[in-house]
Amino acid sequence: MKINPYLMFNGNCEAAFKFYEKCLGSKIVMLMTHKDAPSAENVPAGWHDKIMHVCLHLGDCLLMGSDSPSGYFETPQDxxxxxxxxxxxxxxxxxxxxxxxxxxxxxxxxxxxxxxFGMLVDQFGTPWMVNCEQAA
Incomplete structure (x- = not known):
């Protein structure tokens, strides 16, 4: 079993994941916009270039995300x-x-x-902890 974080964004998911790709020295392995989906005709034109799903490969884990539909985004907390x-x-x-x-x-x-060890909230509003444990 694995747990992979899934982050939601307010229209800037693609910019965030390109930033994470650079910061984390990793690679986006999948990126789908709403215009790429079979249901594209049901999506408002302004949302065609918004991210429906993205995956960033990090070791044996994935960081995933998408843009929240209009009116559904909530600022991450806790x-x-x-x-x-x-x-x-x-x-x-x-x-x-x-x-x-x-x-x-x-x-x-x-x-x-x-x-x-350090804690931050990035420019996209995602909270991060970076931890390098002491050798046993």
Missing amino acids: FYVQISVDEPIEAEHVFHALAENGKVKMPIEQTFWAIR
Whole structure:
């Protein structure tokens, strides 16, 4: 069993996932707009280029998302997407890349449980934790 986060956006899903692809050094493996779907004729013209579904490959997990239909988007709250990395330098790089034009909630630093840990909300409103645990 796996858990893969599914993020919803207010019309800027494609920009967010291209940003995540760059920040996380990963690859978008699937991207479908509403105009690509069999039901495209039922979608308002302004939504044809909005994302129906996108998948970003991250190791053995996927980060997925889409644009919420008009009137359905709610600002994310009370959760974080947590990323575990093996090396402190990688944690620093990922944290600072995701923090670009976002808001740092807790600067990345050493804690009693991790060599590096930090929290932020990115420029698209997605909350992230970056964690690099200490060696056992």
